[in-house]
Amino acid sequence: MIKIFDNLVFSTVLILTAILSAQDFEDLYFGTDSTFEILTWNIEWFPKNGQTTVDYVTAIIQALDVDVLAIQEVDDTDMFDQMLDNLTDYEGYYESAWFAGLAYIYKTEVVEINEIYEIYTTSPYWSPFPRSPMVMDMNFMGQNFIIINNHFKCCGDGYLDPDDSGDEETRRYIASNLLKEYIDTHFSNNNVIVLGDLNDILTDNPENNVFQMILDDPENYLFADMEIAEGPSSA
Template identity: 70%
Template sequence: MKHIIIICLLINCLSLTAQNIDDLSFGTESTLDIVTWNIEYFPKNGQATVNYVIDIIEALDVDVLAIQEVENINDFEQMMDGLSAYNSYLESVWFAGLAYIFKPDVIQINSIYEIYTTSEYWSYFPRSPMVMDLNFMDQRYIIINNHFKCCGNGILNINNTNDEETRRYFASNLLKEYVDTHFSDENVIVLGDLNDNLADIPQNNVFQMILDDSENYLFADYEIAAGNSSEWSFPTWPSHLDHILITNELFDKMEDIQTIKVDEYLTGGWMEYDGNISDHRPVALKLAVDDNLNVAKVDKPKKYFSNYPNPFNSETVFSFSRRTSSNKIEVYNMNSQKIASLNIPKGQSSISLNAEGFSNGIYIAKLLSGTNVIATRKLIIMK
């Protein structure tokens, strides 16, 4: 009898804590919410996949999804018929499975087109990058959807043009060149299944040129890639292959970045997800659309308070005007806990912060005069 009671209690406990797709959430009305998702030869399991994906997209309630690996256009269009709040785009000169799904009520499309489509770029881009030029809440954004060449041995052999890592290396640098040339002062988001690891050592890192330009570019998901494998987007390997890169215009607007572990909301877990939906998890980015980070009330950087480099590894230097009566800088984590305090000597216009003991992530620096906060600065630490 005692055993029966224990079993019943366990069943009741499980029923109280069980999650389903309806419990998924990410998007909000006050943020721009973007997802990249390799949907693996859609539909992987026919009508069952169509039904699952409709439920997932409706639950996430995001503004834009950049999709890779659409295999069947008719099934994709059938799925869109079930998503009344969304429109889609998947036209292509040489269709390679890239698509966008977006909310037309809030997303105004200026244009959608492909780049690097000619034969000289086919080795680097077996699927031509798809650019979406849009407006959201009266602000312009450029999103570039990609699916890089897969596979390789993890070694970048720059002298072998057929080497998979080399092909991804040149694809990354061509995208950077395109953004630098055409969108140097725009809100740009480059995303997709980029099929390589952000945290590789520099000599084998296909993204190293972008990582080195930390003043202008940030992989929003770098902390995920360098962190625990439980958060990675491709558990089968396991590895983290699906990335979101942003330009410096968006550094201070990043509110959240996460791998959406849909499998944890299914009764059958990863086996159910992998068998019916995809072998990749979606990765989602949340961007503030006002001047402040809602979670920390962070002002846009003032000309009299800045730091360089940012993002940084272990040390950054704050600069500020001597005309301000500032006498202290305090650094807080995203839980509003003060973790450092720097006293500024009288007449000094710069001071360094040693962050050797800090973990990867986002921090807030406050410039104070007495107890008054003069300005705030968002810090991004990437190790």
């Protein structure tokens, strides 16, 4: 079973926030009633601009009408709950706002949640995973999917330094390999989608590519946004 890695899923959403003033929300649409639409969005310390952010994000989610959103950087859970109250077709889930936490928003009419939980939560994994990956076990139209939401460590100099435990690229490299290990062990025959803000570049040379072990397993793993990474927009 092919596993899909996505660190730029529907990146147009991030562009939309800058151009919506010139466009009616009603003009936005995506997908069909029979397709599974999932979106990842680093929402940047939600709500960065208070009620204005809540109102805009609510309107964008309603207009896009996707089935599942994997959210990064929820800073205020009370205002997140307020937004969910306004999204009548959706429910949400988060563990906490610790270090701008992860969350899911999903359409209750078409998404059946079996379980949501975090992995790699104990202290030995805090360096590779500043925010513990959040797993959603769910069904869509009778088909099971495993979704894993992530927000990897940011920054760095573009070079892997395995001798430095604090090196940002090394932390992301370890995180990628731990995710692959977990998926290979627990979900070898499942439909798995890994997504989120992975904070690195797919096209780095092999010596410094934090995703290299996954790239080296094309029979089992696919990067859905590789074409974007290799295209002119990545420059």
